[in-house]
Amino acid sequence: MRRLKKALRKFYIVFGLLFAVLLFGLAISTLLFPDQEYSSEEKRALAQFPSFNLSSVIDGSFMDGMEDWQADQFPFRNKLMQAKSKLSLALGAIRSQNVYRCSDGALMEHFKMPDDNTINHLAGSLSAFSDRYPDIPKYFCIVPTAISVLEDKLPTAALTDDQNLYLDHLNETLSSLGTIVDVRDTFSQHKNDQQLYYFTDHHWTTDAAYLAWKELYPAMNLRSAVNYTPGVVCNNFAGSLLSSSGFPIKKYDSISIYVPDVDPVYTVTYENEQRMTASVYAPEHLTDADPYQIFFGGNFAKITIKTINDNDRKLFIFKDSYANCLIPFLIPDFEEITIIDPRYYYDDLDMEILSSGYTEILFLYNASTLAADTSLAPVLRNEQ
Amino acid sequence: MIFSSLTFLLIFLPITLLLYYLVPGIRLKNAALLLCSLIFYAWGEPLYILLMLYSIFMNYVCGLLMDKHKKMRRQVLIFGIIINLFLLGFFKYAGFLSESVSGLFGSFGVAVPARNIALPIGISFYTFQALSYLIDLYRGKFPVQKSFVRFALYITMFPQLIAGPIVRYESIAKELEKRTISPAKFGQGALLLIEGLAMKVLLANQIGTMADELRAMSTSLSTVSAWLGALAYFFQIYFDFAGYSTMAIGLGLMLGFTFTKNFDHPYMSTSVTEFWRRWHISLGTWFREYVYIPLGGNRVGTLKHIRNILVVWILTGLWHGAAWNFVLWGLYYGILLLLEKFVLLRLRLPKVIGWIYTTILVLVGWVIFSGETLIQSMAILSAMFGNGTGFFDKTALYYLSTGGIILFLCAISSTPILGKLRGKLLRTTAGRTLLTLVYVGLLALAIMFLAVQNYNPFLYFRF
Numbered sequence: 046m047r048r049l050k051k052a053l054r055k056f057y058i059v060f061g062l063l064f065a066v067l068l069f070g071l072a073i074s075t076l077l078f079p080d081q082e083y084s085s086e087e088k089r090a091l092a093q094f095p096s097f098n099l100s101s102v103i104d105g106s107f108m109d110g111m112e113d114w115q116a117d118q119f120p121f122r123n124k125l126m127q128a129k130s131k132l133s134l135a136l137g138a139i140r141s142q143n144v145y146r147c148s149d150g151a152l153m154e155h156f157k158m159p160d161d162n163t164i165n166h167l168a169g170s171l172s173a174f175s176d177r178y179p180d181i182p183k184y185f186c187i188v189p190t191a192i193s194v195l196e197d198k199l200p201t202a203a204l205t206d207d208q209n210l211y212l213d214h215l216n217e218t219l220s221s222l223g224t225i226v227d228v229r230d231t232f233s234q235h236k237n238d239q240q241l242y243y244f245t246d247h248h249w250t251t252d253a254a255y256l257a258w259k260e261l262y263p264a265m266n267l268r269s270a271v272n273y274t275p276g277v278v279c280n281n282f283a284g285s286l287l288s289s290s291g292f293p294i295k296k297y298d299s300i301s302i303y304v305p306d307v308d309p310v311y312t313v314t315y316e317n318e319q320r321m322t323a324s325v326y327a328p329e330h331l332t333d334a335d336p337y338q339i340f341f342g343g344n345f346a347k348i349t350i351k352t353i354n355d356n357d358r359k360l361f362i363f364k365d366s367y368a369n370c371l372i373p374f375l376i377p378d379f380e381e382i383t384i385i386d387p388r389y390y391y392d393d394l395d396m397e398i399l400s401s402g403y404t405e406i407l408f409l410y411n412a413s414t415l416a417a418d419t420s421l422a423p424v425l426r427n428e429q
Numbered sequence: 430m431i432f433s434s435l436t437f438l439l440i441f442l443p444i445t446l447l448l449y450y451l452v453p454g455i456r457l458k459n460a461a462l463l464l465c466s467l468i469f470y471a472w473g474e475p476l477y478i479l480l481m482l483y484s485i486f487m488n489y490v491c492g493l494l495m496d497k498h499k500k501m502r503r504q505v506l507i508f509g510i511i512i513n514l515f516l517l518g519f520f521k522y523a524g525f526l527s528e529s530v531s532g533l534f535g536s537f538g539v540a541v542p543a544r545n546i547a548l549p550i551g552i553s554f555y556t557f558q559a560l561s562y563l564i565d566l567y568r569g570k571f572p573v574q575k576s577f578v579r580f581a582l583y584i585t586m587f588p589q590l591i592a593g594p595i596v597r598y599e600s601i602a603k604e605l606e607k608r609t610i611s612p613a614k615f616g617q618g619a620l621l622l623i624e625g626l627a628m629k630v631l632l633a634n635q636i637g638t639m640a641d642e643l644r645a646m647s648t649s650l651s652t653v654s655a656w657l658g659a660l661a662y663f664f665q666i667y668f669d670f671a672g673y674s675t676m677a678i679g680l681g682l683m684l685g686f687t688f689t690k691n692f693d694h695p696y697m698s699t700s701v702t703e704f705w706r707r708w709h710i711s712l713g714t715w716f717r718e719y720v721y722i723p724l725g726g727n728r729v730g731t732l733k734h735i736r737n738i739l740v741v742w743i744l745t746g747l748w749h750g751a752a753w754n755f756v757l758w759g760l761y762y763g764i765l766l767l768l769e770k771f772v773l774l775r776l777r778l779p780k781v782i783g784w785i786y787t788t789i790l791v792l793v794g795w796v797i798f799s800g801e802t803l804i805q806s807m808a809i810l811s812a813m814f815g816n817g818t819g820f821f822d823k824t825a826l827y828y829l830s831t832g833g834i835i836l837f838l839c840a841i842s843s844t845p846i847l848g849k850l851r852g853k854l855l856r857t858t859a860g861r862t863l864l865t866l867v868y869v870g871l872l873a874l875a876i877m878f879l880a881v882q883n884y885n886p887f888l889y890f891r892f
Binding site for chain 2: 049052053054056057058059062063064067068069071075103105108111112115116119122125126128129136137138139140201202203204291
């Protein structure tokens with residue numbers, strides 16, 4: 046008994062010593078570890094050491110900032126993140142944040158059905174907008190996301206709201222305001238022989254956008270006779286779902302662009318940035334954190350494309366990032382295309398539309414973004 | 430600041446320990462610990478620290494006055510109790526009271542302006558500690574504390590400051606003046622700290638996501654989903670709360686203080702009465718000492734006895750938060766305890782039956798407790814007892830398949846099995862080596878989880 050007591054004492058002392066060494070070692074190494082500005086894996090700026098002054102202490106932002114700084118600048122944070130997600134997978138997780146992981150490694154973003162108020166508010170805003178411009182034809186192309194089209198790939202236990210219900214409801218409401226272009230049929234026909242969505246990213250592939258363009262073609266009465274050949278421009282694309290979920294990667298994606306047989310001639314103007322280019326592609330982004338930004342270099346409040354066509358067709362587009370890889374297909378058919386991303390747009394919409402003589406308006410969104418969107422309705426109501 | 434944060438573990442704790450161990454003598458150690466504890470509190474409540482300082486000063490002076498003017502002891506005590514309860518009442522219950530009055534009498538044109546006062550963290554804990562000091566001083570259980578530093582240290586000592594245990598002055602008075610600080614105690618404390626941290630970060634936080642998500646679906650739950658959600662919260666609140674208490678006890682040991690056990694495997698209880706002897710022991714003791722017994726306890730007529738129990742339990746409910754959920758929850762336990770006292774315990778039911786009914790009643794209790802509103806709690810309860818959207822659904826399948834293993838780990842950890850295993854391992858050299866590895870592993874895992882996960886909520890903001 047006495048021997049055990051002595052051994053226990055020794056054990057506690059040794060453990061205490063070990064604990065102190067670990068604690069101080071870790072504390073010092075986290076302090077000494079160099080801070081990073083940006084995480085390419087998580088695709089976001091990392092928290093920096095918070096500013097220390099009387100007001101930041103009193104309102105507590107210094108303290109909150111401290112914890113964020115410590116977590117964000119933790120040594121080997123990415124390795125830890127991967128280890129944690131492997132552990133979670135082993136414990137039965139199939140979802141991380143809002144991302145499901147299918148057995149083939151494909152990642153899909155969860156769909157959340159918005160409540161009736163949100164849907165009605167959006168529909169009301171669209172209809173009020175439509176009443177102001179009754180003479181301009183409108184087209185609605187709301188694209189389903191991977192979780193809906195590829196639902197059969199999801200783990201059995203996955204829980205997600207029914208996007209088809211949402212799209213049915215929305216399309217029915219919008220059908221009195223304009224032409225509905227529903228791509229769901231063509232997507233389900235092609236989902237087995239083509240990759241319509243990236244494995245690691247929430248966007249659709251250019252192949253899927255091409256299919257959607259084929260649907261828009263007759264609906265919008267497009268006439269261009271351009272043929273396209275797809276070509277891979279990037280084959281190590283690790284998309285946003287990979288970073289937001291932290292799930293281990295199974296395979297990288299590749300990004301294609303469709304090369305036309307006749308090159309259209311046009312200029313692209315980024316209005317707020319006051320910048321002009323001669324191409325919708327920004328290949329410098331292929332080596333960036335987000336290679337999907339090869340299309341237009343990302344999302345901007347307002348972009349204008351002017352072509353050498355002389356057909357008086359002027360298209361106005363409300364869109365999210367899904368549209369970025371589809372818009373190139375539309376260029377040959379219009380004299381001018383103005384693209385608004387309501388998430389960044391704060392100007393007077395009515396002024397814009399009244400002054401420019403648009404002949405067509407297209408709403409191009411994916412169902413998930415639209416369902417969660419809070420920026421389109423205020424822009425449509427011209428609440429700046 | 431909360432224990433399960435990187436700021437606490439990797440900045441506050443190392444600096445505090447270094448300072449505490451480097452300064453010589455008990456007086457300086459007390460002063461250093463007081464300073465660190467004030468910073469600890471101010472970190473989370475940069476403004477309300479003034480309120481706490483006021484409370485400390487007021488109670489300290491009351492103690493001195495009671496000692497100096499023996500004839501006025503009673504008046505000073507009553508004054509002190511009133512001020513303490515007023516501060517607690519104002520900062521914790523004013524909003525609830527005005528809302529309830531407006532709600533009840535609103536139709537008669539009575540409207541009390543509702544105030545949105547943020548609850549100062551830990552006020553329920555430190556007010557109760559201060560009250561225990563004043564009352565026991567009045568009872569002559571110990572001499573007055575003349576040193577402001579020691580008294581302030583008793584109230585603010587960071588291990589127990591914001592989530593308990595509620596340390597009675599009596600149990601710690603001697604250690605404020607003289608305590609042994611030893612490497613062995615430090616190691617023992619470190620083991621408990623890691624154990625508590627693992628309970629909080631590896632179990633409570635993990636199962637908490639499931640509890641939150643299922644609770645949010647209260648109106649569309651199947652029977653199985655409703656039970657899963659209730660079970661998830663059942664484990665979350667236990668591992669969260671007991672985890673904090675275990676960390677507090679461990680930290681206390683590292684600093685040379687001995688706090689008594691606050692949780693003793695409550696989910697093994699075979700009666701509700703036993704559950705409350707094992708759950709948040711320091712709170713139960715407090716109410717027994719300062720409310721139940723002064724009201725006459727069980728040494729009065731049956732009717733008064735019943736009254737005493739109900740009063741104590743409604744107050745216990747209210748202590749947990751200013752909302753009707755908590756009142757109902759307290760009353761629920763009052764009634765259950767009466768039922769056991771007068772009927773169930775006299776039947777001498779088999780232990781298994783006792784365990785089953787106790788567990789179910791406690792589960793139901795937590796549903797009442799955890800609802801954001803009474804309506805939400807009732808919706809979940811009605812789903813649990815057959816009035817849901819069917820018996821089984823996809824939601825249930827999802828949470829069973831993704832949360833099954835964690836639920837199982839929680840269940841195992843809430844039994845004494847792991848404690849017994851640790852006891853056995855401590856007996857052999859190989860066992861101790863294994864334990865060292867396990868505890869270091871748990872610490873590493875917990876810190877890893879804290880570094881990568883943003884889900885780390887603090888549940889006691891309403892206490």
